[in-house]
Amino acid sequence: MTTATADQVFRFGGFTLDLAMGTLRGVNEPLFLRPKAFALLSHLARNMGRVVPKSELMDVVWPGVYVTEDSLTQSVREIRKVLGDDMVRTVSKRGYMLAAEAEAAPEISTQPIVAVVRFRNESGDPADEAMVDGFAEDLINGVARFGTVTVLARNSSFSFASFGRAEWPQIRARIGADYLVEGSLRRQGENVVVAVSLVDIGTASQLWGDRFQSHGAGLFAIEREIVEQIVSRLVTRVANAGLQQAARKPETSLAAYELLLRGFAMLRDPAQTDQRAAEALFEAAVAKDPNYGLAYTYLALARSLDGEFGRASDAVLENARDLADKGLALSPDQPTGHRVQSLIRLYMRDHEAAEQHMRIALQLNPYDADSIEQMGMLLTMRGRPLEALTWLARGIRIDPLHPHWYQFDRALALYMMGEFKQAADALELATRPAPWIRTRLAACYAQMGEMEKARRQISLIEEGDPFSPLDYALRGVPFENQADAEHLAEGVRLALGETEAIPGKA
Incomplete structure (x- = not known):
């Protein structure tokens, strides 16, 4: 649970606890605790997010000495006086917990640092503050939650408000932020209008801005939906800005994070013409930082991508699984690691493990559009296309500039529901009509009775290509139930002219 430059430094809630130096610092000044209170806080920090029994705390802080619980209570009271009442939580009849999320120490020239400043209250009602x-x-x-940007804690960023450009240079000088998120909220009855901007502080330029509004009942549910959309788009914009900066540098000078960004952009490219180059960038990121968990995760993804076409061998998938395991071991709280491991397990036909990893990824980060979309794809593979379409629609709503595969996965769910026209419309959006895409599209047209269109898609699969449309339908898509594979194969057989159309199916 801890994140530290070494195992002796803990950052949480705007505080820095250095066990080696024996110091505790706030945002701008050193803080003082008496030795027993410091020892107590140290043990809570080592077990951040865990409820530590009172007996364990007393054994660690007062080893071999009989003391009453009053000594423990006094030390907790002292810590709360310094850190705030909410930082140490009492769990009735169990013990205490340091109720904070550990913050990663920012690496110079790697992950961008983002500050979300206090929003303006434009309703004029102090009750809305x-x-x-x-x-x-x-x-x-x-x-x-994304783990790909360093976000300053409230204690730092809320020392500023969204009052305009004059304060931007001061924000960078005082708290070291590269990007600033600022905005306003106006509430009128049950209606809320939120304006948000993302600013590059170095150039004093706005990178992105948008307005979101809710109407009518269910105010707080709608607020959550607005936050979900803003968060996903903010992270995408920050990553894009970082990629533009990285693109101007020679590869030899890039930090591991920037190498990762370049490779990730290649994987999301609709053309996907240089998958091996993306893999090489992830390998370079691992070489530059052998403890970079996310680099192993994306290397695993790159090596397993042929699984989408049913071509990845067992050995390739096992290697990808091991790389993903290493990524998770290095970054256990990184949701992307579980998402990629889920995809690999799906290709390995371990559907239960795939869903377990996906649900962990969504618990760690419910804002990630890629995870939401992938849950939809997974549910289609498990034979639950109606439920899948709900997840897929949500992912598309959160990320309207979604990558190409969102529509391909949606098309397969629609096909399994018998909505062949909608499925074909989604597949027609493909800018890279690969053999597997043409196979799915041919199956849709054949099921609709549009045999000329179906046969044309089959004919466009290049002669001599080892790809077999029927083998792909039966074995290349990781369906859990053979009946679903047969349903896709039925459309492919019709397109191939291997069977007569079933009455009433056209």
């Missing part, structure tokens, strides 16, 4: 601050806090917590 708590809601406005809570909204900005939700953004801080949501963006931090």
